[in-house]
Amino acid sequence: MSLDIRNLHKNFAGQVALDRINLRIEASEFVCLLGPSGCGKTTLLRCIAGLLAPDRGEIRLAGRDLAAVPARERGFGIVFQSYSLFPHMTVAENIGYGLRIRGAESSRIAARVRELLDTVKLASYAERYPGQLSGGQQQRVAIARALAVDPQLLLLDEPLSALDARVRDELRGELRDVQRSLGIPTLMVTHDQDEAMVLADRIVCMNRGLIEQVGPPEELYARPRTRFVADFMGHGNLLSVDWLQDAAPWLLDTRPAGISDAGAVCLRPEHVGLQCDALGEGQVTDFTFMGNFKRVQLDWKGRNLLAEVPARTRFERGDRVRVDIDARDCAWVEA
Amino acid sequence: MSAGFALPASRLPRLASAMDDRWLLNACLWLPLAALLLFFVMPMGFIAWRSFMQEAGGIGLANYAALLDTPGVWRATRNSLAVGASTTLVTLLLGFVFAYGLERTCMPGRRFVSLSLTLPMLAPSLVLGLGLIFILGRNGIVGKVFGFRPEIYGFHGLVIANVLYALPQAVMILRAALRGADARQYDAAEVLGATPWRQFRDITLPGMRYGLLSAAFVVFTITITDFGNAVVIGGDYTVLATEIYNQVSGQMRFGIGAVVGLLLLLPAALSVWIERVAAQRQAGSGADGAQAPVPQPHRLRDGIYAIVCVGLSTLIVAVVAIVVVAGFIRLWPYRLDLTLRHYDITVSGGYASLWTALWVSLLAATLGVALLFLMAFAVRRLTGWPQRLATLLCALPVGVPGLVLGLSYVFAFNQPQLPWGVLYGSAFLLAMCNLMHYYTQGYVTMMTGVRGVPVQLEEAVGVLGGGVLQLLRDVYLPAVRVTLWSVAAFLFMRSMVTLSAVIFLITPMLSMAAVTVMRLDEAGFTAQAAAFSTCIMAVVGSVALLMHVLTTRAAARG
Numbered sequence: 028m029s030l031d032i033r034n035l036h037k038n039f040a041g042q043v044a045l046d047r048i049n050l051r052i053e054a055s056e057f058v059c060l061l062g063p064s065g066c067g068k069t070t071l072l073r074c075i076a077g078l079l080a081p082d083r084g085e086i087r088l089a090g091r092d093l094a095a096v097p098a099r100e101r102g103f104g105i106v107f108q109s110y111s112l113f114p115h116m117t118v119a120e121n122i123g124y125g126l127r128i129r130g131a132e133s134s135r136i137a138a139r140v141r142e143l144l145d146t147v148k149l150a151s152y153a154e155r156y157p158g159q160l161s162g163g164q165q166q167r168v169a170i171a172r173a174l175a176v177d178p179q180l181l182l183l184d185e186p187l188s189a190l191d192a193r194v195r196d197e198l199r200g201e202l203r204d205v206q207r208s209l210g211i212p213t214l215m216v217t218h219d220q221d222e223a224m225v226l227a228d229r230i231v232c233m234n235r236g237l238i239e240q241v242g243p244p245e246e247l248y249a250r251p252r253t254r255f256v257a258d259f260m261g262h263g264n265l266l267s268v269d270w271l272q273d274a275a276p277w278l279l280d281t282r283p284a285g286i287s288d289a290g291a292v293c294l295r296p297e298h299v300g301l302q303c304d305a306l307g308e309g310q311v312t313d314f315t316f317m318g319n320f321k322r323v324q325l326d327w328k329g330r331n332l333l334a335e336v337p338a339r340t341r342f343e344r345g346d347r348v349r350v351d352i353d354a355r356d357c358a359w360v361e362a
Numbered sequence: 363m364s365a366g367f368a369l370p371a372s373r374l375p376r377l378a379s380a381m382d383d384r385w386l387l388n389a390c391l392w393l394p395l396a397a398l399l400l401f402f403v404m405p406m407g408f409i410a411w412r413s414f415m416q417e418a419g420g421i422g423l424a425n426y427a428a429l430l431d432t433p434g435v436w437r438a439t440r441n442s443l444a445v446g447a448s449t450t451l452v453t454l455l456l457g458f459v460f461a462y463g464l465e466r467t468c469m470p471g472r473r474f475v476s477l478s479l480t481l482p483m484l485a486p487s488l489v490l491g492l493g494l495i496f497i498l499g500r501n502g503i504v505g506k507v508f509g510f511r512p513e514i515y516g517f518h519g520l521v522i523a524n525v526l527y528a529l530p531q532a533v534m535i536l537r538a539a540l541r542g543a544d545a546r547q548y549d550a551a552e553v554l555g556a557t558p559w560r561q562f563r564d565i566t567l568p569g570m571r572y573g574l575l576s577a578a579f580v581v582f583t584i585t586i587t588d589f590g591n592a593v594v595i596g597g598d599y600t601v602l603a604t605e606i607y608n609q610v611s612g613q614m615r616f617g618i619g620a621v622v623g624l625l626l627l628l629p630a631a632l633s634v635w636i637e638r639v640a641a642q643r644q645a646g647s648g649a650d651g652a653q654a655p656v657p658q659p660h661r662l663r664d665g666i667y668a669i670v671c672v673g674l675s676t677l678i679v680a681v682v683a684i685v686v687v688a689g690f691i692r693l694w695p696y697r698l699d700l701t702l703r704h705y706d707i708t709v710s711g712g713y714a715s716l717w718t719a720l721w722v723s724l725l726a727a728t729l730g731v732a733l734l735f736l737m738a739f740a741v742r743r744l745t746g747w748p749q750r751l752a753t754l755l756c757a758l759p760v761g762v763p764g765l766v767l768g769l770s771y772v773f774a775f776n777q778p779q780l781p782w783g784v785l786y787g788s789a790f791l792l793a794m795c796n797l798m799h800y801y802t803q804g805y806v807t808m809m810t811g812v813r814g815v816p817v818q819l820e821e822a823v824g825v826l827g828g829g830v831l832q833l834l835r836d837v838y839l840p841a842v843r844v845t846l847w848s849v850a851a852f853l854f855m856r857s858m859v860t861l862s863a864v865i866f867l868i869t870p871m872l873s874m875a876a877v878t879v880m881r882l883d884e885a886g887f888t889a890q891a892a893a894f895s896t897c898i899m900a901v902v903g904s905v906a907l908l909m910h911v912l913t914t915r916a917a918a919r920g
């Protein structure tokens with residue numbers, strides 16, 4: 028069962044929310060939709076769910092066009108950030124709601140609810156009302172409710188972002204386990220790149236309604252193709268062509284065809300080699316202790332450079348250092 | 363969303379310097395608390411006491427027994443229940459249509475509809491009865507034009523007038539209930555496969571359970587304790603409100619009055635209790651960050667709602683407008699030339715009562731704002747049993763219908779031998795009575811304003827060495843300025859139009875405007891009654907308009 032999105036467009040009162048979206052989600056794949064606030068993640072998710080009609084383009088599930096299929100007949104599961112549980116229904120009634128609508132027998136519903144309550148570790152909370160649960164527990168119930176109907180696709184819109192850090196980590200792991208064991212293709216929206224890297228088989232990085240890059244987490248991190256992705260996926264140094272010409276011309280040889288002079292090299296800070304050297308061209312201007320590593324600010328050939336070194340490396344402000352850069356660690360990004 | 367458990371209101375850190383002027387803080391609590399005890403708790407005590415005080419002397423249940431063989435009261439009770447139940451049913455149905463139309467459809471004319479719903483609040487309730495009579499009564503326009511005279515005096519007229527009067531309040535409660543739902547609940551249900559009808563049944567209706575119940579009790583209470591319409595359009599159809607008035611003011615049977623007054627507390631008390639339960643239930647679902655469902659256009663549905671709502675709104679506007687118009691007509695509906703002579707009112711005390719009402723309303727607004735502000739401030743700053751007692755007492759007045767409050771004032775203050783008996787027949791007492799009548803609503807608004815004052819600001823004053831006085835002057839007063847004005851306007855407007863409480867307290871020397879309208883109508887001077895009502899509506903309407911301008915300005919300034 029795979030989902031195929033072709034050339035999707037959506038405007039809100041003339042303002043572009045989705046632009047030329049092409050995406051394929053394979054069976055049992057976990058895809059994260061990553062991007063800054065307002066980039067159209069929720070809009071895309073709602074289009075897929077059928078809660079919003081796209082202006083152009085098509086969405087196919089296992090080859091079947093969904094355009095004429097209303098949301099309630101798509102058989103998907105959806106989880107929102109919060110507020111989506113039915114407040115006057117107990118936890119058990121919430122989870123069983125989808126099955127009740129489908130007219131399932133009450134004994135079957137009860138069995139399924141019990142099974143799911145175990146899955147989300149809320150077995151003893153069946154008779155509580157959502158108002159009597161913590162935020163994390165409510166999200167567990169929402170996930171169970173979405174899973175109850177054996178959805179063909181699971182859609183998650185920032186299901187963890189309203190939770191505090193510890194609960195979020197815990198639920199993140201559980202979500203991944205459940206998705207793996209059930210093998211349901213899943214699309215999750217998030218604006219937290221750590222979360223996307225932990226959970227996703229593939230990350231879709233969006234910006235201003237456009238998909239900038241799609242790929243496995245390692246690829247987006249190590250080989251970003253645009254400045255935006257390079258920036259969004261973590262710390263880095265963006266070295267412009269102009270500067271490289273004076274300071275590190277040997278890196279220019281690696282420039283692939285098609286990257287213009289406005290392009291740049293993305294160099295992750297952990298790939299900047301530092302060696303204490305009284306004759307070195309770099310000078311430490313500042314550093315921050317981060318626990319398992321140190322983040323170092325350097326002055327190097329007229330620009331500021333960010334590096335990360337093991338925590339035990341000793342530096343003082345003003346120390347001179349030699350800087351080593353391996354061309355293989357560099358990724359060229361478009362403007 | 364934060365955890366669903368209701369947390370106790372966080373205690374504010376005590377300021378170092380506040381210790382020195384704690385007496386000032388305590389004074390802030392005890393002054394309004396004393397007023398509440400004297401003008402609310404004590405009269406309620408008196409009414410309870412009087413219900414046991416037998417006319418033959420001694421203490422006992424004779425009054426309760428006497429009730430059983432007072433046929434007038436029984437007939438009035440039956441009638442009141444019939445009117446109350448019918449009004450409640452019709453109002454809930456219409457109120458639901460209005461609320462749903464305003465909140466969940468894209469029907470055209472929404473501004474007109476919500477504007478028209480404010481009209482009945484700006485006038486004494488009996489204006490609606492008056493308007494109905496001008497349209498459908500013996501000398502109504504319908505009778506003259508079509509020669510068709512429906513029996514409007516009595517049950518039907520009462521129900522219609524009460525529905526029009528209670529509708530805005532029902533719509534307000536039901537709209538709030540509809541706003542409590544979240545769009546994502548509907549989205550989730552949709553994706554789970556629920557049809558629109560199922561979503562209505564499984565999300566919308568259950569979400570409104572408490573709203574509907576609370577609206578039902580509010581409407582029922584308003585209806586069975588409303589005085590004005592019963593007199594104006596009730597005809598021979600006696601209801602509880604008028605019957606009690608006759609028993610107490612006419613036949614001096616105070617014991618019976620006290621018993622019925624106590625019984626009338628029941629439905630109102632129930633409604634208050636339901637509202638509390640509902641508030642607790644809603645606390646769990648979290649209010650901030652919720653997204654109200656955004657209605658999508660739907661031709662057929664929007665059209666149907668527009669026809670019903672705009673049609674009914676037009677009726678409301680027409681009923682009120684006809685009163686204004688009739689005040690300028692020489693002889694409604696036979697000689698339709700314009701005249702101002704009905705404004706030359708000399709009977710029933712003339713305009714004296716309008717000035718009294720203005721004075722009493724100003725007094726109620728000023729005293730009310732001062733007392734409520736001190737109360738809200740003290741309740742927020744203090745802890746301990748006096749604070750808890752105050753919180754509890756502030757919530758009670760809303761459960762006491764005006765009729766019962768007025769009765770209790772008769773029992774408590776029409777006592778020349780007691781020290782507070784001197785207050786009887788004074789404008790001050792009328793003002794306090796009106797203040798207590800609307801105390802809880804004012805307190806809730808005030809509390810909302812006071813809660814908006816940032817704790818950091820208070821702490822800053824404390825750290826800079828300021829005490830209670832500085833805190834009041836430099837932090838609270840500026841921050842709640844708009845709230846103060848809106849509470850004052852609310853008290854003033856209600857005080858101008860209310861009838862059911864003050865009817866027991868007026869004397870030949872001291873009457874209120876709404877009472878005069880009723881007297882004029884009783885005496886057959888309907889055109890003068892209309893003219894007088896128009897004056898009241900002009901005053902109240904101007905204040906409402908002024909308040910609207912003031913609040914929109916303040917909102918624009920941020």
Ligand SMILES: Nc1ncnc2c1ncn2[C@@H]1O[C@H](COP(=O)(O)OP(=O)(O)OP(=O)(O)O)[C@@H](O)[C@H]1O
Nearest residue numbers: 039040044062063064065066067068069070071218
């Ligand atoms: N119903 C709507 N009407 C008009 N504009 C909308 C509507 N929904 C979204 N938009 C606009 O479309 C753009 C994309 O919104 P969307 O909600 O998809 O962003 P998002 O990526 O989910 O952001 P966030 O991380 O803040 O949730 C935004 O500019 C938003 O203002």
Ligand SMILES: [Mg+2]
Nearest residue numbers: 068069070184
């Ligand atoms: Mg979003």
